[in-house]
Amino acid sequence: MEALHFSTVASRHFSISLSHNRTFSSSAYSTHKPTKLSSSWTGSSFSSSRNNLFTNEIWGWVNSKSVSLRRCRDILPGMVRAEMFGQLTSGLEAAWSKVKGEELLTKENIVEPMRDIRRALLEADVSLPVVRRFVQAVTDQAVGLGVIRGVRPDQQLVKIVHDELVKLMGGEFSELVFAKSGPTVILLAGLQGVGKTTVCAKLANYLKKQGKSCMLVAGDVYRPAAIDQLAILGKQVDVPVYTAGTDVKPSEIARQGLEEAKKKNIDVVVVDTAGRLQINKSMMDELKEVKQVLNPTEILLVVDAMTGQEAAALVTTFNLEIGITGAILSKLDGDSRGGAALSVKEVSGKPIKLVGRGERMEDLEPFYPDRMAGRILGMGDVLSFVEKSKEVMQQEDAEELQKKIMSAKFDFNDFLKQTRSVARMGSVSRVIGMIPGMAKVTPAQIRDAEKNLQITEAMIEAMTPEEREKPELLAESPERRKRVAQDSGKTEQQVSQLVAQIFQMRVRMKNLLGVMEGGSMPALSNLEESLKTEEKAPPGTARRRRRPESRKQFANSTSARPDARGFASES
Numbered sequence: 001m002e003a004l005h006f007s008t009v010a011s012r013h014f015s016i017s018l019s020h021n022r023t024f025s026s027s028a029y030s031t032h033k034p035t036k037l038s039s040s041w042t043g044s045s046f047s048s049s050r051n052n053l054f055t056n057e058i059w060g061w062v063n064s065k066s067v068s069l070r071r072c073r074d075i076l077p078g079m080v081r082a083e084m085f086g087q088l089t090s091g092l093e094a095a096w097s098k099v100k101g102e103e104l105l106t107k108e109n110i111v112e113p114m115r116d117i118r119r120a121l122l123e124a125d126v127s128l129p130v131v132r133r134f135v136q137a138v139t140d141q142a143v144g145l146g147v148i149r150g151v152r153p154d155q156q157l158v159k160i161v162h163d164e165l166v167k168l169m170g171g172e173f174s175e176l177v178f179a180k181s182g183p184t185v186i187l188l189a190g191l192q193g194v195g196k197t198t199v200c201a202k203l204a205n206y207l208k209k210q211g212k213s214c215m216l217v218a219g220d221v222y223r224p225a226a227i228d229q230l231a232i233l234g235k236q237v238d239v240p241v242y243t244a245g246t247d248v249k250p251s252e253i254a255r256q257g258l259e260e261a262k263k264k265n266i267d268v269v270v271v272d273t274a275g276r277l278q279i280n281k282s283m284m285d286e287l288k289e290v291k292q293v294l295n296p297t298e299i300l301l302v303v304d305a306m307t308g309q310e311a312a313a314l315v316t317t318f319n320l321e322i323g324i325t326g327a328i329l330s331k332l333d334g335d336s337r338g339g340a341a342l343s344v345k346e347v348s349g350k351p352i353k354l355v356g357r358g359e360r361m362e363d364l365e366p367f368y369p370d371r372m373a374g375r376i377l378g379m380g381d382v383l384s385f386v387e388k389s390k391e392v393m394q395q396e397d398a399e400e401l402q403k404k405i406m407s408a409k410f411d412f413n414d415f416l417k418q419t420r421s422v423a424r425m426g427s428v429s430r431v432i433g434m435i436p437g438m439a440k441v442t443p444a445q446i447r448d449a450e451k452n453l454q455i456t457e458a459m460i461e462a463m464t465p466e467e468r469e470k471p472e473l474l475a476e477s478p479e480r481r482k483r484v485a486q487d488s489g490k491t492e493q494q495v496s497q498l499v500a501q502i503f504q505m506r507v508r509m510k511n512l513l514g515v516m517e518g519g520s521m522p523a524l525s526n527l528e529e530s531l532k533t534e535e536k537a538p539p540g541t542a543r544r545r546r547r548p549e550s551r552k553q554f555a556n557s558t559s560a561r562p563d564a565r566g567f568a569s570e571s
């Protein structure tokens, strides 16, 4: 694997790399190039069937053994990979590769990958008890997990590890709390050199962008340069800084600063405090005094991400000593291991609220555990794909469906199940958007597709159980179709189209399975094109234009072809 590095001018630590897998270069890629599907694929008369087919295509594509997780990650849109936590990311990658090619995650085949995960976490400087709990939780979930159609065991393992990482980092995003009345006071504490003074100004800058007026208070009286530094940074972000020199007690400066902020109707006061090389009693006593004077809404401990599990231990100690509300993890941009981000919440019980990712004033961000986990794994879109697939279909359903398709017994019950599965996926575009070349489906097309799903559902619900199982009954009887039309409030023509469609679907799905088994990737871009063409066609013309296409299919499909006499003439 080759990484192209782009260093940003502003930060000497930060670099991003675009993953570029050599095995995935031109010749390898060309083997996955979309093959042209038969024209029958491009002329579906119903958007609902189109969606079902999309879903199948997508499942089929990801399921295809030629598509590796790495490839998914690298070619899916927006897949820029950060170097941050790079070491951990590579360590975990070894784990996925161990279960590639397996059909199921078992007690036996999970041993090796779990060893890799354990090693990766320990190397990331996560504490041993935390690693043990993590590995146990992942193992418990992975073993005996049912198979989800289209999702391979290595993809499932990625998802489990992702979810556990999110839990480990606190699950939910922990927002800053603001006072209901009067200024919100945020007290910053931390050891020397962790980035407190810088964070003060960054935080003011961050809050200003949320429309809050801010004031900084220079409470670090032991390092005169810290006061000047804060004044300069304050100017830089255009926020007033309250200073009272170095001869006044920090608690007194804090009190005066708060008074000043109240007079000026300031929304948020951020108070800088002195750091020490290590925790000592005088530091804690001073902080307690400042805390008593200010009664802060937030007491945030700034910890240096590069100190790994030590950062988590510090948060615990500060919390026990003075009671804090959360942590700010600074210098995350220089952290290739990730131990601090992974351990703080688990070890101390206190959430990380913000992270510093560079020296610039803009480099402060909220800490989102799920995004962080996604970054660590570097496979955001694969994760959402697994999640969606899990929601919509169980393997048993899928296998049964496959059998039915193969034996040309796909009936309206299956049709309805599929239709609802697609509907449950919400916006189909979200799934389609995960596939390269398929991100351009318009909202209008999606709305249309969803409207058609409802129409289809209404008609199927108006059928008797027997009719649903044997679409032939409807194909042979205009009376039955008339009754379904009346009961569902749709036209006879719509019912006829639906009946014709199920036979077309049998044929198309069978064709699709053939294509998938042949190992080539379905022509997703062709489908997208067909969507656009159909979208542009004026009402009433699309069907007429497509009819020769459907006829051609029927002519080619002897096995699944019903005795269509009785409805074909009407449709």
Ligand SMILES: Nc1nc2c(ncn2[C@@H]2O[C@H](COP(=O)(O)OP(=O)(O)OP(=O)(O)O)[C@@H](O)[C@H]2O)c(=O)[nH]1
Residues within 6 Å of the ligand: 011, 013, 190, 191, 192, 193, 194, 195, 196, 197, 198, 199, 220, 223, 226, 274, 275, 276, 330, 331, 332, 333, 334, 356, 357, 358, 359, 363
């Ligand atoms: N790369 C990087 N550097 C940072 C970050 N935050 C702070 N720094 C740098 O870390 C150094 C120390 O930051 P300060 O804000 O002076 O630290 P402090 O905790 O106030 O230090 P004391 O006042 O001595 O206690 C400075 O050079 C900052 O530019 C960050 O998120 N990323």
